[in-house]
Amino acid sequence: MSPALETTHLSKRYGRTWALQECELSLPAGRVAALVGPNGAGKTTFLHLAVGLLQPTTGTIQVFGQHPSTQPQEILPRIGFVAQDHPLYRGFTGEDMLTLGQKLNPRFDDRLARARMQKLGIPLQRRCGKLSGGQQAQVALVLALAKRPDLLLLDEPLASLDPLARREFLRTLMAAVVETGLTVLLSSHIIGDLERVCDYLIILSASHVQLAGDIQDVLRAHKRLIGPRQDAAALASVHTVVETSHTQRQTTLLVCTNGPIFDTSWEVQEVSLEDIVLAYLGKQVTGGLQTSPGAPEPNGMEVVQ
Amino acid sequence: MIWLAWRQHRAESFIMLGVLVLLAVFLTMTGLNMAHTFQQLGLSACLANGHRDCSELEDAFQNQVRALSSAIIWLNLCPVLLGLLVGAPLIAREVEQGTHRLAWTQSVTRLRWLVVKLSLVLLTGFLASGVLMALLIWWYGPLNQVQARFAPIAFDFQGPVLIGTTLLALTLGIAAGALVRRTVLAMALTLVLFLAIRVPVELWLRPHYQPPIVATWALSASGPQVDSADDWIISNGWMDAQGNQTTNLSCSSTQNLQQCIQGLGYRANFLIYQPADRFWTFQWIETGIYLAFSALALILAVWLVRRRLT
Numbered sequence A: 001m002s003p004a005l006e007t008t009h010l011s012k013r014y015g016r017t018w019a020l021q022e023c024e025l026s027l028p029a030g031r032v033a034a035l036v037g038p039n040g041a042g043k044t045t046f047l048h049l050a051v052g053l054l055q056p057t058t059g060t061i062q063v064f065g066q067h068p069s070t071q072p073q074e075i076l077p078r079i080g081f082v083a084q085d086h087p088l089y090r091g092f093t094g095e096d097m098l099t100l101g102q103k104l105n106p107r108f109d110d111r112l113a114r115a116r117m118q119k120l121g122i123p124l125q126r127r128c129g130k131l132s133g134g135q136q137a138q139v140a141l142v143l144a145l146a147k148r149p150d151l152l153l154l155d156e157p158l159a160s161l162d163p164l165a166r167r168e169f170l171r172t173l174m175a176a177v178v179e180t181g182l183t184v185l186l187s188s189h190i191i192g193d194l195e196r197v198c199d200y201l202i203i204l205s206a207s208h209v210q211l212a213g214d215i216q217d218v219l220r221a222h223k224r225l226i227g228p229r230q231d232a233a234a235l236a237s238v239h240t241v242v243e244t245s246h247t248q249r250q251t252t253l254l255v256c257t258n259g260p261i262f263d264t265s266w267e268v269q270e271v272s273l274e275d276i277v278l279a280y281l282g283k284q285v286t287g288g289l290q291t292s293p294g295a296p297e298p299n300g301m302e303v304v305q
Numbered sequence B: 001m002i003w004l005a006w007r008q009h010r011a012e013s014f015i016m017l018g019v020l021v022l023l024a025v026f027l028t029m030t031g032l033n034m035a036h037t038f039q040q041l042g043l044s045a046c047l048a049n050g051h052r053d054c055s056e057l058e059d060a061f062q063n064q065v066r067a068l069s070s071a072i073i074w075l076n077l078c079p080v081l082l083g084l085l086v087g088a089p090l091i092a093r094e095v096e097q098g099t100h101r102l103a104w105t106q107s108v109t110r111l112r113w114l115v116v117k118l119s120l121v122l123l124t125g126f127l128a129s130g131v132l133m134a135l136l137i138w139w140y141g142p143l144n145q146v147q148a149r150f151a152p153i154a155f156d157f158q159g160p161v162l163i164g165t166t167l168l169a170l171t172l173g174i175a176a177g178a179l180v181r182r183t184v185l186a187m188a189l190t191l192v193l194f195l196a197i198r199v200p201v202e203l204w205l206r207p208h209y210q211p212p213i214v215a216t217w218a219l220s221a222s223g224p225q226v227d228s229a230d231d232w233i234i235s236n237g238w239m240d241a242q243g244n245q246t247t248n249l250s251c252s253s254t255q256n257l258q259q260c261i262q263g264l265g266y267r268a269n270f271l272i273y274q275p276a277d278r279f280w281t282f283q284w285i286e287t288g289i290y291l292a293f294s295a296l297a298l299i300l301a302v303w304l305v306r307r308r309l310t
Helices: A043-051 A072-078 A094-104 A110-120 A133-146 A163-180 A215-221 A273-286 B002-040 B043-049 B055-096 B110-139 B152-157 B160-180 B183-208 B257-263 B276-308
Strands: A003-014 A017-028 A032-036 A058-063 A079-082 A151-154 A183-188 A200-205 A208-214 A222-228 A240-246 A250-256 A267-270 B213-218 B232-240 B266-274
Touching (some): A003 A183, A043 A079, A094 A133, A094 B002, A151 A163, A200 A273, A215 A273, B043 B055, B055 B110, B055 B152, B152 B160, B160 B276, B183 B276, B257 B266
Parallel strands (some): A032 A200, A151 A183
Antiparallel strands (some): A003 A058, A222 A250, A222 A267, A240 A250, B232 B266
16 A cells, blocks of 8 residues: 655755754555654654645655645645644634635535534534634644545644543544544654554654654564663664663663564563653653753652751 | 635725725815815816916915815825735734644645735725725815826825835735734834835935926026926026026025025026926836835745745
8 A cells, every 4th residue: 555645855954953854754544643752853844844834855755645845736635734733713703614614625524524513512603712722623623624634634733632622632533533544643742642542653853753663563572671780782783772771780771672582681571652752752862952951850859848 | 715815804804995985985075175165266267267367366275275185195094004904914914823824734725825815905905095096086186276286295196106005015014924924023014115115216216207307597587387286396496607506595585586696696597397297107107116016025925925934
């Protein structure tokens, strides 16, 4: 099956800073993919490139074999996009937003949109600026879905939602995925909420793609190895060591394995997806990524007097 | 797409229409009043005669309508306000609120989005300023008989120049919005750019679209047939034997003027003016200048929207 989204040497530069560098990625059609990375990793840039809001500095990005920024009239009808903070025209009513969808999209499914809005209990006569944040996100999602896209791109869709609204949002999304089999790519800086809905993982950090693959494969490949304190050089020649930590007597590694571990001095443990993501993101922090000065240390400690 | 543009700018359109209606009512009432005064003073009859000296009546008429004929200068605000309130926010507000990401990711390409929006806004500006221009040409009817329509304030309102300035303000606003992406900043930039074009054009370019006619004649002779109610007098004064010109004399009222002028060394009169029949040529030249700047602003706006904005 041809990929829904494919990039080769994709790079994007703003002035002197590279937002994305040399991204090689191929997202198979029909997947629900999570694009995970810390703030400022280039997630939004990547999604904007995919929907043609931005043009690559070098390299290419193709959606269903077409270039979004140079062939917008072919590809725009096939992409549903919900930007960060799910922008809507604040003065428009829900009814107006549906008309907008219908006027601007040849494949717009008005009946579906109305049915979804009704099911969600969103009053069509109310102005979008007066809806709650969760409802606004829902309206934006309903609009994007009613376009009947083949690829749905969601930029931090859950960031501004409370837990209940998150669940509702993901429920709407998954219902649509089950019905239509569309490909979804959604970005987030956390993996927790997405683990249940996504089957594909892309880790983006410090403007590079760190990892991309089927979540089951990722879980299978990654192991935590615990053994007596030692240098992991021998192991690193076969497998990829993502994270290393030493105590006085023991060494703990997070490894992307490349086959079975034969060295019996290691105790092999399964790892959670969250730990894998954190290990990849942490790799970059030691690689020179700086935290902003004045930001509180994320160790969760408090001094009790 | 037309629906979206209309829905977005519905409120502004109604406000604009309201202002236009108010202006039309104001101009119709004051215009009728002015025409009535013109008749009542017997000025129209006097001027139709052609042989009589009507200057006294003209002065009386000028005095009666002075407040009105100078207040009309405020209409110069109309194009600027349109540029600030409609032009500048057109793209800037969209980017400011992030809604361009919604609009540009529907199935319509952003070039089409822009073309539809620009066409509607510019067409509206064109029609509104056209209506205003037609009204003002009628309104100025009586005034034109006693003062030159070529003179600065009158010139701005009685021809396509009014449409030109309106489109200039709108396109500058749109381009400024696309450039700085923030509404308030775009408004400030629009005002600066508009004045930076409009003021030099009026002060320094307009008198030179065609070389002005320079007439000189001896102090004792009678001057050329120039009518300050028709021709645009740019400058007049006295000239010495070397050709140095002055427009100011320091002669006391008790002196014989002729002797005083000669005593100061001046030997001739001079007059620099643009004859009345060049009025329409000048209108079209100036409109062309404004439209050229508008076209540049539009090209910039399209380029920015297609290539630079996200």
